[in-house]
Amino acid sequence: MTRKQQEQQNDIIGSFAIETFQDDLLYWFERQQRDLPWRQSRDAYRIWVSEIMLQQTRVDTVIPYYERFMERFPTVEKLADAELEEVYKYWEGLGYYSRARNLHSAVKEVKERYGGTVPDTPEDVHALKGVGPYTAGAILSIAYGLPEPAVDGNVMRVLSRIFLIEEDIAKVSTRKVFEAVVRRIIAHRNPSFFNQALMELGALICIPRSPRCGSCPVASHCRAREQGVQEALPVKKKAKQGRVEERGVALVRREDGRWLIHKRPESGLLANLWEFPNVECQGEAEAREKISMHMYGAFGVKCTPQDLVMEHSHVFSHLQWNLHTYICRYEGQDGEQGEAAVKDRMLWVTIDEMENYPFSVSHKKIVEALHEGFQQSLSWSSGQ
DNA sequence: TAGGCGTGGAC
DNA sequence: TGTCCAAGCCT
Structure with missing residues (x-):
């Protein structure tokens, strides 16, 4: 000193x-x-x-x-x-x-x-x-x-x-x-x-x-x-307000009744946690197209978003997600495309098997809504 | 150094 | 409802 x-x-x-x-x-x-x-x-x-x-x-x-x-x-x-x-x-x-x-x-x-x-x-x-x-x-x-x-x-x-x-x-x-x-x-x-x-x-x-x-x-x-x-006291500078992201979420069910889940990258936000495939989008109009493209590009999965079944927001310390979740019609998988990029970070699982994988809270809510068949999910809730 | 990194409780 | 924030660390 x-x-x-x-x-x-x-x-x-x-x-x-x-x-x-x-x-x-x-x-x-x-x-x-x-x-x-x-x-x-x-x-x-x-x-x-x-x-x-x-x-x-x-x-x-x-x-x-x-x-x-x-x-x-x-x-x-x-x-x-x-x-x-x-x-x-x-x-x-x-x-x-x-x-x-x-x-x-x-x-x-x-x-x-x-x-x-x-x-x-x-x-x-x-x-x-x-x-x-x-x-x-x-x-x-x-x-x-x-x-x-x-x-x-x-x-x-x-x-x-x-x-x-x-x-x-x-x-x-x-x-x-x-x-x-x-x-x-x-x-x-x-x-x-x-x-x-x-x-x-x-x-x-x-x-x-x-x-x-x-x-x-x-x-x-x-x-x-x-x-x-x-x-x-104490003196503490105020934190900046976080940004807001609109994200389209894809629920894809294969013929055998299994749903596609994805393990997030090893670093960054919610690293290594499981989620449903999702992509940033502007509004609802753009969401369907973005989801369709993302699913093929990242996973080689051909699908078409259909019903918007759930909308909810999730607030992080530095970021807010507004999640727009769509049920998608599964139209096949192209093994040549996408799969290599995610390798073992994609899985087809039953709803019950989702319990075995760590999900972030925002996507855990979607799992719960799947269990309930989206009966009460068509409304916004802030961070809950 | 400042910003990324989660979530839920309190007021 | 919005805002702050609670036994911080990493890059």
């Missing part, structure tokens, strides 16, 4: 009552912490899995996924030996699917390079796929008791208020400011509880809007509270 950075940090910390703050925070956490599944063990693998699942994902959403996942993959060995497709199936609906791919890859590395034991140095942990600065700090402090910062959105919100830090938390570089602060104030007698307590405080008390300062165990330490500006 340069001398200038040191001086900046001294400004931030100032005459802060570190020991009293630690006592107040830890006392509160020991009494008020939630009983969560991943808190029943300090096994580094279990902590690791929970931290990956919790990235940008709510606790209530994660719990059932975590329980199912740990029952099926209780150890590094079990997960490393599983097929990626099955891991995806356990991740289906949780989102950010590269987390599952990276976790599976990293667990294989731990098995092979470290004999199945999660490494306990910052360099080795951070080198694992999908493990960034936050997750590395969480594993090292919670599982191994090391005094490493674990700075997530909660921690930045809490500390931005306590120390009145006005840097934009949307900037990657800002995280380092908070890591430096944590290194100054972390309780070395219990780094695990200290880090978890900061996050728990952010989740339960020091929430984004209308923080519950009246119930806050460290309100007396809070500079934002003192000045009445807690609602204005």
Whole structure:
């Protein structure tokens, strides 16, 4: 750390009552912490899995996924030996699917390079796929008791208020400011509880809007509270609005009653997940022609879109799909055309067999509508 | 550095 | 209904 950075940090910390703050925070956490599944063990693998699942994902959403996942993959060995497709199936609906791919890859590395034991140095942990600065700090402090910062959105919100830090938390570089602060104030007698307590405080008390300062165990330490500006922190630049895509979706049933599904590419949006063939289009008029061309070009399947059976939209963090789903008349398949491009990424399956393949939520809704025969599907619903 | 990358809950 | 956002990471 340069001398200038040191001086900046001294400004931030100032005459802060570190020991009293630690006592107040830890006392509160020991009494008020939630009983969560991943808190029943300090096994580094279990902590690791929970931290990956919790990235940008709510606790209530994660719990059932975590329980199912740990029952099926209780150890590094079990997960490393599983097929990626099955891991995806356990991740289906949780989102950010590269987390599952990276976790599976990293667990294989731990098995092979470290004999199945999660490494306990910052360099080795951070080198694992999908493990960034936050997750590395969480594993090292919670599982191994090391005094490493674990700075997530909660921690930045809490500390931005306590120390009145006005840097934009949307900037990657800002995280380092908070890591430096944590290194100054972390309780070395219990780094695990200290880090978890900061996050728990952010989740339960020091929430984004209308923080519950009246119930806050460290309100007396809070500079934002003192000045009445807690609602204005943290500073965060607004995200850009995502674009909208119209997509025509093809439901093609062969004479034997099987439907065509497609496995998405290995990278990018919804990588490796299954879906019904679809193509970007402008309006309904263009959709039928585009679908017909796409089906032959990509799959060698000749078909004609007929009834528009379902319309629904799906909102991603950076993109919105408006999906127009057509039942298509199957008119044969040209083995010379298209098939080579997709190889084993296309399959003809029965409706029941679709349960065996991981689908994204937007296409899972189409599977469900197929089950119901599209009785109630001819209406728009936003992201539901 | 900024944008890609999912989903569902809260207000 | 729209908007924000929740225990981030990768490129």
